[in-house]
Amino acid sequence: MDEQARVAAFLDEENLHAPPANRVLDLASEVGELAKNVNESTDYGAGDGADVDRDELGDALFCLLALADELDYDAGAALDEALAKYEERIADSGSAGSGE
Numbered sequence: 424m425d426e427q428a429r430v431a432a433f434l435d436e437e438n439l440h441a442p443p444a445n446r447v448l449d450l451a452s453e454v455g456e457l458a459k460n461v462n463e464s465t466d467y468g469a470g471d472g473a474d475v476d477r478d479e480l481g482d483a484l485f486c487l488l489a490l491a492d493e494l495d496y497d498a499g500a501a502l503d504e505a506l507a508k509y510e511e512r513i514a515d516s517g518s519a520g521s522g523e
Contacts, residue, residue: 427498430488439489446490453483 434440441449456479464474491498509519516522 425499426484427488427491430485431492434489434492440493441489443490443493446486446493450483450486450490453479453486457483 457475460475460479461473462468464472488498491501512519512521
């Protein structure tokens with residue numbers, strides 16, 4: 424079973440489905456926790472050695488996969504599309520950034 428299927432099964436078993444908008448807010452909150460980890464571990468950018476707590480990363484991944492489930496998107500297919508987009512950008516411009 425892949426990670427998205429594991430999250431979907433958990434949401435079903437625990438009756439934890441939520442609207443996509445709520446999932447996006449959950450995701451933003453968890454990414455904020457990751458940013459807090461980095462801020463604190465680098466003395467707010469003054470030092471090197473950014474650290475992120477593994478459980479916080481797991482929370483963000485859970486939220487992202489739950490969002491994909493609520494939208495009925497295949498997370499693997501979305502990742503494949505993103506990688507193809509970045510590869511095309513690198514081939515065209517030498518940079519993965521969108522240039523916007």
